[in-house]
Amino acid sequence: MKRIGIDVGGTNTDAVLLDGGTILRSIKTPTTADVTTGVKNALAHVLGGADDARVDVRAVMVGTTHFTNAVIERRGLSRVAAIRIGLPAASSIPPLADWPADLSAAVAGPVFLLEGGHEFDGRPIVAFDRAGMRRAAEAIRDSGVTAAAITAVFSPLIADCETEAASILAEVAPDVTVTLSSDLGRIGLIERENATILNSALHALARRTVAAFRQAIAESGLTGPLYLTQNDGTVMRAEEAERFPVLCFASGPTNSMRGAHLLSGLADAVVLDVGGTTTDAGMLRAGFPRQANTQVDIGGVRTFFRMPDVVAVALGGGTIVRDDPFAIGPDSVGFRLLEKARVAGGDMLTLTDIGVRLGLIELGDAGRLADVPVALTEAVRGWIGQRLADLVDRMKTSASELPVIAVGGGAFLVPDSLPGVSTVIKVAHAGVANAVGAAMSQVSGESERIFYGVPREAAIGETLAAARDQAIAAGADARTLVVLDIEDTPMSYIPGDPLRVRVRVVGDLAG
Secondary structure, eight states: OEEEEEEEOSSEEEEEEEETTEEEEEEEEEOOTTSHHHHHHHHHHHHTTOHHHHHHEEEEEEEEOHHHHHHHHTOSOOOEEEEEEEETTSOSSOTTTTSOHHHHHHHEEEEEEEEOOBOTTSOBSSOOOHHHHHHHHHHHHHHTOOEEEEEETTTTTOOHHHHHHHHHHHHHOTTSEEEEGGGTOOSOHHHHHHHHHHHHHTHHHHHHHHHHHHHHHHHTTOOSOEEEEOTTSBEEEHHHHHHOGGGGTTHHHHHHHHHHHHHHOOSSEEEEEEOSSOEEEEEEETTEEOBOOSOEEETTEEEOSSOBOOEEESOOTTEEEETTTTEEEEEEOGGGHHHHBGGGTOSBOBHHHHHHHTTSOOOSOGGGGTTSOHHHHHHHHHHHHHHHHHHHHHHOSSSSOEEEEEESTTGGGSOSOOTTEEEEEEOTTGGGHHHHHHHTOBEEEEEEEEESSOOHHHHHHHHHHHHHHHHHHTTBOGGGOEEEEEEEEEOTTOTTOOEEEEEEEEEOBOO
16 A cells, blocks of 8 residues: 655655555655645655555555644644533642743733632542533633633543533634643643643644645645544544644654664664764664653643653754764754755754764765864764763663664764664665655554552453543554554552553554
């Protein structure tokens, strides 16, 4: 089955055409301001003008940094009405209390605290305040806010209060888009609420972005379905991405890790994705990115939902090198590398220039680097090696040696050997590994529950069934589903031996 994978980054748009695991064509083009043009340019190259190629393409998978960039740069965000259901138990920390002031100013709408919610074992805290919710819905309608986030205590276990609140809001203010925290986050209230508010703030941008992708695909003559890649290295339908854009936040690094898996054949390794500004490090486990089990900071906001365990450092092909005094980065020429680098006729000495000077890559006019001292190039070589060795150590969970896969446009900067590393693998098509990862993505389902008075085997079985149902609903072929990981953790200091269970499954796209 032929697939097209596209990764739309802040600097470049990469695309590949895959037939099974074989790369037929690939391209790296500049990202355009209107999104559509850059995607169309990439599609035109990988399709090569062949009508038969269009007929054979079964799906288009797109990864994008638009949503996380919007949060980091505080642009394109909508104001959100925050509704928390949990009084009298959940009032000490109000919504958005720990947000950066500039992000809160861009997103904060009216806030409503209502009675309701449940205990972890299913008992209601108090009855849900339906009359208060109706008053809140009327206030939201009159405020002009077009997005709302609804969060209730322990709603991932029992979502009744959230669904009823959403029903009332839909009746009173049908034009308001809604995110329920039970559809998105894990157990922790504040981090789950933060993710829910961020998701609603991105709804309008997600609709515009997905519409641009659909337009580019249609104008390229393709008719296959559109999927967007998400944080765990799998894909979801474009319609779901419009509802849950935060699940696409880390699709760039995860696509690169999945691409590294396909290009190298290794299922367990450290991946170093070297771009123009940063190097992202992640860990492959069974061919998928290792997930973070702690809170994740996004644009200064604490969240807790499906995110890869990724660490980034300021080391990329555009990182600026200074001689007197000796300093490397953290600033970078970024997407202007082919304009600013010395080998391209510019006046900035970058790590790419050093790579050319060391013979690691052929690019531009190497003669323009004749005056760069050997001592400087060797000092930079040592700095790169130490920096990447420390980064690999941060990803490892044991002292045993692991292989490292180098991908990204700056993969040439990764030394051929590193301390604590069994082997460094540099693969063909490393520069478009992110697009390869997008094209090969599968479909996942995840469920997390807390059980009270239920045997362990029954609890795991029920959670597994819920995860399988979620994956099938997302478009997975039930016959191909396999369990990726199972976590079962007894909850301390609570009577009745409650058990927290999380299960993740993955499978191929149906059809």
